[in-house]
Amino acid sequence: QKEVEQDPGPLSVPEGAIVSLNCTYSNSAFQYFMWYRQYSRKGPELLMYTYSSGNKEDGRFTAQVDKSSKYISLFIRDSQPSDSATYLCAMSGNTGGFKTIFGAGTRLFVKA
């Protein structure tokens, strides 16, 4: 079993839809939870960062962490074609030297 599980998609939605992206994990030592966005043929870039449980909102993006269920989510409101990218969840904690473990990434297509 992988430490971090993420459905690779692809996920295709119409413009304006609400998108929900999710990851599950098995290591309860994870404390820092991140979402990276990767456009085609580019390197990943940090989109959202959350420490421990709770919600964090940034514009159209909301990150949720439920440590009791070992489940994290990224919501995108009013999705735009420019949101089309691969979204990778990532997490780290006080284990294994704070290495960051990445999910496989979910490919998202937003159709105009």
Add this chain to the structure above:
Amino acid sequence: DAEITQSPRHKITETGRQVTLACHQTWNHNNMFWYRQDLGHGLRLIHYSYGVHDTNKGEVSDGYSVSRSNTEDLPLTLESAASSQTSVYFCASSESAGGPDNEQFFGPGTRLTVL
């Protein structure tokens, strides 16, 4: 502006050849990482370094080596390239290994094909 660069961007090589991929960052970060990205596997850690002369093996280190002689550079060497090493390779750096400053900044990637 600070940045992280990789070279070459594309490389085609033959089985058995030694290949070195370069990574250079101007963030002055102590931590540097090499990942490979393959469909269905996401980013897998190959090697990482927490400072000059420090190197550590990651999840998929067999067949790869790194050395860190200064803060800015972490070259990745494939000792004897194999077709299974055909992949996209990303270098990254971060200010800290954990906590709120552990955002990793990624290079543009090197697409390596081993024939």
